[in-house]
Amino acid sequence: MLTALPWPAQLIASLLVTILVEFLVYWAALRAAPARLLLVAILVNACTQPVAVWLLLGPLPHFWAVETLICLIESAFLAALLRLPYQCALLLACAANLATALLGLALFG
């Protein structure tokens, strides 16, 4: 579906969709201040998503390996930014990334 778009538009669209989906997962799980959760979703995904795409297209072309790595990094960011216990942050990062990974597979094949 999104693969019909030009390459830069695909990247921007996939980042926006990722931020939106992960924000919804954070909000559904934590029910905390939405503005803060949105800011966290923007910062975390703006940092990890381009790196994930770069890894997938270059040195590590294995989708689930990259997703696992990104999940671990995001869980550390979430624990620090949202002051969550690490296990809880890992759970949240796994759930959010699972949602975006499945959506990514559906949209990009």
Next chain:
Amino acid sequence: MTTRARSSRRLLVTLAALWLLLGTAAPEARADALLPNEKSIDYCFQVSNAGDFPDYVLIAAFGPPGYGYQIVQAGDCVHPQRSATLYAAKKAGFDQSQIPPQGAAQATYFNTSPQIIRPGYQAPVVRTVPKSDRRTSITDTLRIVTLTDTTLHVEQVRSAASDPAPAAGRAFSVLWFVLLPLVALLGIAGGILLFRRR
């Protein structure tokens, strides 16, 4: 262990199991097919000055050895499935009917026939490109540098497979893959420091 901790651990184990299951079933597990970030592409090559050597016949032998051949005329764009070796033969004395249609006999013909000028030129066939590549086809242009009764020297004039990305594309890549994550990382570091101060 509290009930909350137990249910949290159970959820984590469930997610990990789901992750492993999906990872096992993911497309990249099927290594015999395309890699997940690659797409197949239509490839062909043409010989720009094929018409300048009227005394010779150009033959593209497809690989693996014995998978057919094509006589290359000026203006032809040759579409190999996997690989191709470009040979030449002197037109005088060349009899196309002597080329076996396929199989080991054909491979032997190209390797041993005195009519064929060896070694051939291995065409730089491209079968797959990254999905991010916007091209849907690649046409390579080859040029004969030297062609005598004993020598065939071919060069690649233009490699469409290695065309540099446009400057705008490179600038966007730097912005996207380097600057954006760095700025976000600074934002995260700032956020963490801010939360610690409070």
